[in-house]
Amino acid sequence: MLATLNLSFRYQDETVLHDLSFDFGAFPVTGIVGANGCGKSTLFMNLNGVLRPQQGAVLWQGKALNYSKAGLMEHRQRVTTVFQDPEQQIFYTDIDSDIAFSLHNLGVDEREIARRVEQTIELVDAGSFRHKPIQYLSHGQKKRVAIAGALVMEADYLLLDEPTAGLDPSGRQQMIEIIARIAARGKHVVISSHDIDLIYEVCDGVYVLNGGKIMAQGKPGEVFRQASLLREAGLVQPWLVKLHSELGFPLCKTETQLFNALREPKEA
Numbered sequence: 001m002l003a004t005l006n007l008s009f010r011y012q013d014e015t016v017l018h019d020l021s022f023d024f025g026a027f028p029v030t031g032i033v034g035a036n037g038c039g040k041s042t043l044f045m046n047l048n049g050v051l052r053p054q055q056g057a058v059l060w061q062g063k064a065l066n067y068s069k070a071g072l073m074e075h076r077q078r079v080t081t082v083f084q085d086p087e088q089q090i091f092y093t094d095i096d097s098d099i100a101f102s103l104h105n106l107g108v109d110e111r112e113i114a115r116r117v118e119q120t121i122e123l124v125d126a127g128s129f130r131h132k133p134i135q136y137l138s139h140g141q142k143k144r145v146a147i148a149g150a151l152v153m154e155a156d157y158l159l160l161d162e163p164t165a166g167l168d169p170s171g172r173q174q175m176i177e178i179i180a181r182i183a184a185r186g187k188h189v190v191i192s193s194h195d196i197d198l199i200y201e202v203c204d205g206v207y208v209l210n211g212g213k214i215m216a217q218g219k220p221g222e223v224f225r226q227a228s229l230l231r232e233a234g235l236v237q238p239w240l241v242k243l244h245s246e247l248g249f250p251l252c253k254t255e256t257q258l259f260n261a262l263r264e265p266k267e268a
């Protein structure tokens with residue numbers, strides 16, 4: 001289980017994360033929302049051990065993270081991160097080699113590598129462009145290759161930083177399906193995003209960060225109903241929650257659910 005306990009982090013003399021305790025094991029998919037500069041990326045870099053908190057700790061199964069080279073290597077097999085910009089994580093020109101890169105580094109058996117690459121390509125729907133050179137892929141396709149490169153590690157936790165940034169509506173929808181598929185395989189996903197509608201739709205639990213502090217936490221439907229709290233954090237309500245709060249529409253998780261709920265009385 002991935003968690004933090006009273007974690008504080010500062011860059012030089014500016015404290016950007018204040019006394020944060022998260023339990024990322026509580027929900028299959030956890031969302032972190034907050035305005036620009038509230039500390040989301042810094043938090044992710046603490047969670048994967050790139051940065052080390054000056055106070056408090058990142059916990060794995062209740063134990064503080066071990067920052068030795070071997071400790072971090074072990075941690076990154078349990079917690080993998082996909083950054084916002086896929087270019088940061090793509091090293092090869094062909095997809096299969098790129099996805100297999102970390103497994104080769106770990107000395108995993110070739111047959112096992114082939115099995116895992118096959119499985120992750122299927123999971124992220126990359127089959128149709130698998131044989132294209134990576135430099136010819138679209139941004140959304142590169143994002144899926146970067147996710148496959150993380151999933152191939154079969155880590156328990158996947159941290160996704162802005163998974164829908166730069167995606168068109170169908171790419172965004174595909175990303176929603178990929179996240180659901182990953183969660184259905186029993187993995188935990190932590191998503192940081194400005195896409196409040198995405199967080200509302202795919203997350204089972206959310207944390208609202210404001211100025212590096214946890215301002216609210218809980219189930220998305222409950223947290224996002226608090227319009228004034230969201231405004232204070234520099235956020236807006238997801239459109240489905242707004243329809244519920246302002247116009248009394250049924251509170252639905254997805255557009256399809258809402259349309260079905262609105263059609264039902266007429267069909268009866």
Ligand SMILES: Nc1ncnc2c1ncn2[C@@H]1O[C@H](COP(=O)(O)OP(=O)(O)OP(=O)(O)O)[C@@H](O)[C@H]1O
Nearest residue numbers: 011012014016034035036037038039040041042043
């Ligand atoms: N390397 C750094 N050195 C000093 N300050 C930094 C550094 N990186 C980030 N900061 C500061 O830390 C604070 C949190 O930044 P961070 O990038 O974690 O926020 P964020 O929530 O991810 O923002 P965004 O939504 O814009 O991506 C900001 O005030 C930022 O200016």
